[in-house]
Amino acid sequence: MLKYIVRRLLIMLPIILGIIFIVFSILEFTPGDPVSMILGQDATPELIKLKREELGLNKPFLTRYITYVLDIVRGDFGTMYASGNSVGEAIARRLPVTLELSILSILLAVIVGIPLGVLSAVKQYSIIDIFSILFAMILSAMPGFWLGLMLILIFSTKLGLFPSFGVGDGLISFILPCITLSATYTAVIVRMTRSCMLEVINQDYVRTARAKGATESHIIGKHALRNAMLPVLTTVGMYFGALMGGAVIAETVFSLPGLGTLLVSGITAKDTPTVLGCVTVIATSISLINLSVDVAYAYIDPRIKAQYASMGLVKVKVRKRK
Amino acid sequence: MRMKGRTERAEGQFIEIWRRFKRNKAAVAGLVVFSFVVLMALSADLFFNYEEDVIRQNAMERFQPPSAEHLLGTDQYGRDMLARIVYGARMSLLISLSVTVMSTLPGLVVGFIAGYFGGKLDSILMRICDMFMAIPALLMAITIVAALGPSVTNLIIALSISGIPSTARFTRSMVLRLRGEEFVESARAVGTSDFRIMYRHIFPNIVSLTIVNATLSLGSMILASAGLSFIGLGVKPPAPEWGAMLSNARNYFTDHPSLLLIPGAAILITVLSVNLLGDGLRDALDPKTK
Numbered sequence: 001m002l003k004y005i006v007r008r009l010l011i012m013l014p015i016i017l018g019i020i021f022i023v024f025s026i027l028e029f030t031p032g033d034p035v036s037m038i039l040g041q042d043a044t045p046e047l048i049k050l051k052r053e054e055l056g057l058n059k060p061f062l063t064r065y066i067t068y069v070l071d072i073v074r075g076d077f078g079t080m081y082a083s084g085n086s087v088g089e090a091i092a093r094r095l096p097v098t099l100e101l102s103i104l105s106i107l108l109a110v111i112v113g114i115p116l117g118v119l120s121a122v123k124q125y126s127i128i129d130i131f132s133i134l135f136a137m138i139l140s141a142m143p144g145f146w147l148g149l150m151l152i153l154i155f156s157t158k159l160g161l162f163p164s165f166g167v168g169d170g171l172i173s174f175i176l177p178c179i180t181l182s183a184t185y186t187a188v189i190v191r192m193t194r195s196c197m198l199e200v201i202n203q204d205y206v207r208t209a210r211a212k213g214a215t216e217s218h219i220i221g222k223h224a225l226r227n228a229m230l231p232v233l234t235t236v237g238m239y240f241g242a243l244m245g246g247a248v249i250a251e252t253v254f255s256l257p258g259l260g261t262l263l264v265s266g267i268t269a270k271d272t273p274t275v276l277g278c279v280t281v282i283a284t285s286i287s288l289i290n291l292s293v294d295v296a297y298a299y300i301d302p303r304i305k306a307q308y309a310s311m312g313l314v315k316v317k318v319r320k321r322k
Numbered sequence: 323m324r325m326k327g328r329t330e331r332a333e334g335q336f337i338e339i340w341r342r343f344k345r346n347k348a349a350v351a352g353l354v355v356f357s358f359v360v361l362m363a364l365s366a367d368l369f370f371n372y373e374e375d376v377i378r379q380n381a382m383e384r385f386q387p388p389s390a391e392h393l394l395g396t397d398q399y400g401r402d403m404l405a406r407i408v409y410g411a412r413m414s415l416l417i418s419l420s421v422t423v424m425s426t427l428p429g430l431v432v433g434f435i436a437g438y439f440g441g442k443l444d445s446i447l448m449r450i451c452d453m454f455m456a457i458p459a460l461l462m463a464i465t466i467v468a469a470l471g472p473s474v475t476n477l478i479i480a481l482s483i484s485g486i487p488s489t490a491r492f493t494r495s496m497v498l499r500l501r502g503e504e505f506v507e508s509a510r511a512v513g514t515s516d517f518r519i520m521y522r523h524i525f526p527n528i529v530s531l532t533i534v535n536a537t538l539s540l541g542s543m544i545l546a547s548a549g550l551s552f553i554g555l556g557v558k559p560p561a562p563e564w565g566a567m568l569s570n571a572r573n574y575f576t577d578h579p580s581l582l583l584i585p586g587a588a589i590l591i592t593v594l595s596v597n598l599l600g601d602g603l604r605d606a607l608d609p610k611t612k
Contacts, residue, residue, distance in 0.1 A: 015452060015453055015456055016456075018449075018450075018452075018453035018456075019453055019456050019457055021453075022453060022454065022457070023457070023465055026465050026466055026469045027465070027468070027469050028469075029469040029470060030468070030469045031470075031471060137594065137597070137598075138590070138594065140597065141541065141545075141589075141590050141593035141594035141597055142586075142589075142590050142593075143545050143548050143549060143552075143565070143568075143586065143589050143590075143593075144549070145548075145549060145552045145565075145568065146568060146582070146585075146586035146589065146590075149568065149571075149572070149575060149582055149586075150582065150586070153575060153576065153579060153582060157576045241456070241457075241458040242458050242459065242460065244458060244461070245458030245459065245460035245461040245464075246458075246460060246549075248460065248461065248464060248553070249460075249549050249552065249553060252552070252553050263464065264464075264553055264554075264555075266468075267464065267467075267468040267555065268554070270468075275465065275468055279457065279461060279465055282458075282461060283456055283457050283458075283461070286456065286458065287456055
């Protein structure tokens with residue numbers, strides 16, 4: 001298994017380099033000269049030239065890209081143009097907020113979405129089924145930020161139950177942002193779980209289990225759910241990236257001090273190092289999380305493990321039947 | 323004679339699809355509501371004057387409740403909410419339709435090249451797609467808008483670019499599946515050119531799924547453009563756009579909830595109708611996937 005993980009990490013490297021390259025090239029088009037932004041309007045030409053050299057802006061594109069990558073490897077994300085603060089420190093301070101928000105939201109989406117999807121499939125065409133389909137439909141058509149603002153209106157302003165901004169109150173301050181961010185993904189998971197369960201329930205082995213006289217809860221829990229979970233897990237992993245993108249908007253609604261708000265403020269201030277750093281870190285976290293999802297598959301599904309075993313990447317313990 | 327036979331068959335197919343579509347009540351409702359939104363966007367000029375009703379601020383008429391003169395009331399600058407919603411529909415549809423077309427067409431071309439020719443070119447194109455897809459579409463769009471500066475055109479460019487890789491992958495998978503089919507083999511055997519095979523033999527087989535996919539992505543594009551305008555990276559005020567309207571309402575909505583409810587409901591209803599329409603189309607075109 002370790003071999004497999006290492007191999008996947010090695011494949012990830014060029015992808016991350018590619019991501020940085022894409023973002024780096026896109027940000028090349030940013031209008032305006034960073035030097036005049038740092039020094040202000042009335043800087044002398046000599047000073048501008050010196051500063052350009054100091055920032056390495058006079059070097060060709062590829063050289064700057066390579067220097068940037070090497071700097072990141074050493075943990076140096078550069079400094080912000082306006083304040084001169086370290087970008088790396090700002091990211092390190094804010095990353096936990098974004099990660100906490102995203103992970104809690106995915107958990108919430110899974111905790112709400114999977115049982116609802118299973119119920120809906122088991123009791124197809126019942127009231128519960130119709131309710132959960134409607135619920136998923138409305139959630140997926142709703143803009144996240146609107147839901148967030150509505151939650152603020154109802155639960156903070158009118159009822160005073162939850163704070164409407166910041167992370168000052170610990171976990172409680174994450175409740176509304178998590179609901180906001182998880183809405184779309186809850187909808188996706190409900191639909192996915194429902195259709196996968198429906199497919200699995202009609203399979204022969206489920207009928208066999210039923211014929212053997214297994215209890216309904218055993219059939220659903222042991223036979224159906226386990227097999228239906230794999231595509232659902234794939235979806236969860238796939239959508240994690242989109243979720244971290246959506247976090248930018250959720251953080252803006254609730255003014256959370258996360259990477260998203262840092263990114264938006266970097267964009268507004270035309271602060272290229274901040275934007276570059278944020279996008280790189282978010283994209284890298286996504287790749288890492290996708291990797292962990294892939295590894296998790298192998299544990300859930302023995303078939304995948306066997307596949308890797310045939311490639312000589314993992315050892316499979318063969319359990320002997322007593 | 324040959325041409326006639328083909329059109330007759332196409333007509334029969336169309337009627338068959340429409341018959342299946344009609345049975346799905348939710349999809350028909352989606353079609354009706356979406357047509358209404360489109361009609362509203364197209365006829366906006368008949369009912370409202372852009373400069374007078376949508377842009378001009380009127381300090382005397384701030385936060386008016388709904389009345390005969392202002393059916394949905396007025397906003398924080400005394401502008402008619404209904405007029406802004408109607409023109410907002412025009413903006414939202416303009417952006418999302420252009421994005422859908424501009425991400426589908428290049429995606430089709432890339433997907434066709436990768437899927438049909440295969441080999442090295444395919445792996446290179448797909449690795450590039452992988453890299454683009456490793457960055458979430460919304461984040462990608464944010465980065466591009468950040469580089470180009472916020473405006474409607476740049477918003478359309480950004481969302482289109484971020485949508486190309488997924489269309490390309492989708493097209494590639496379909497082309498790859500069809501490439502090995504017998505009718506393609508036989509077309510090649512009689513010496514049909516690559517371009518003609520792609521255009522006459524493969525494309526007609528994937529066009530319906532491509533349209534379904536484009537319809538389904540229309541809804542998410544409306545949501546994405548509203549989201550970007552909300553964080554200030556899209557349509558700039560005073561131009562009316564649903565997301566930007568919600569963003570402007572942020573300071574006032576606790577006292578005037580209608581400023582929040584109306585644009586949000588407009589987005590919700592439009593996206594819901596597009597999604598229902600897309601789901602219905604998918605089921606009608608391909609009964610197997612149901």
